[in-house]
Amino acid sequence: EAGVTQSPTHLIKTRGQQATLRCSPISGHTSVYWYQQALGLGLQFLLWYDEGEERNRGNFPPRFSGRQFPNYSSELNVNALELEDSALYLCASSLRGNYNEQFFGPGTRLTVL
């Protein structure tokens, strides 16, 4: 069974640009979670989608947004990129309502120059 996949593996952008990160959950999983792992800051919860709806978001500005598609894959969009947005962005998925069983993808490394 395929795990959570994320694309691209690496993404290089400049300040002010927009970045789009993609995530495909494990087959059968309807919940998708996004986390930011910045150097020295651990994992910070960004967004949670379930059944196409945003269910919760962490303490991040509105320029971090996303969506979930009918096939449960998800996009994370970061507008007006800032240098401090450079981080590893991890996506996780779970069965609906099973918040305790999150499976993580390998991440997308975003570098903002």
Add this chain to the structure above:
Amino acid sequence: AQSVAQPEDQVNVAEGNPLTVKCTYSVSGNPYLFWYVQYPNRGLQFLLKYITGDNLVKGSYGFEAEFNKSQTSFHLKKPSALVSDSALYFCAVRDWGSARQLTFGSGTQLTVLP
């Protein structure tokens, strides 16, 4: 609010020795507790979790963790460390009564020396 603290950024241990990676938590209700491991350039892998029941939880790769409610701790342990255990370890908590997302600690880099 829920929070997790991993007081050690770095833990070094000799191969074959026991290892402990510390974690303390804060929740308003009852906790769900987790340990994840991250190898270089990889995502997080689940190690073990405490939901309810026995305070000693056994997980993957010979790791175990002990839930201590009075000390609000959930330390990760292994009786005999391997060089291949060298990785970044994250503790996480979820307040089962009120939260839907996990809160992670800042991570502890474990280095097992040959």
